[in-house]
Amino acid sequence: MRIRRILAAAIATAALAGLGVTGAATAATAQGAPSYVTPSECRQGGGTPAINEAGNYCRGGTYDGEQVD
Incomplete structure (x- = not known):
């Protein structure tokens, strides 16, 4: 037992x-x-998608620093 x-x-x-x-x-x-956001999500969060710059990151807003896909 x-x-x-x-x-x-x-x-x-x-x-x-x-x-x-x-x-x-x-x-x-x-x-x-890694975190990706769409260009429209970046804009809706108050940022600007920097697609032509190296890395394609969202600048400013809620998604600042996240990669734009």
């Missing part, structure tokens, strides 16, 4: 640890992904 409780606790711990690793990987992916 005691072995079953220990085994159940070990399985539950492993399952929770797996969820923690998956959550951390998801958070890292979401933060590391």
Whole structure:
């Protein structure tokens, strides 16, 4: 009986640890992904799409510094 409780606790711990690793990987992916906005989104946010300049970034407004795609 005691072995079953220990085994159940070990399985539950492993399952929770797996969820923690998956959550951390998801958070890292979401933060590391580059952000793109459309020229119209850049304008709606109060910025100016600098499409002809190197990097094609939105200048000013809500999306300042984000790449225009």
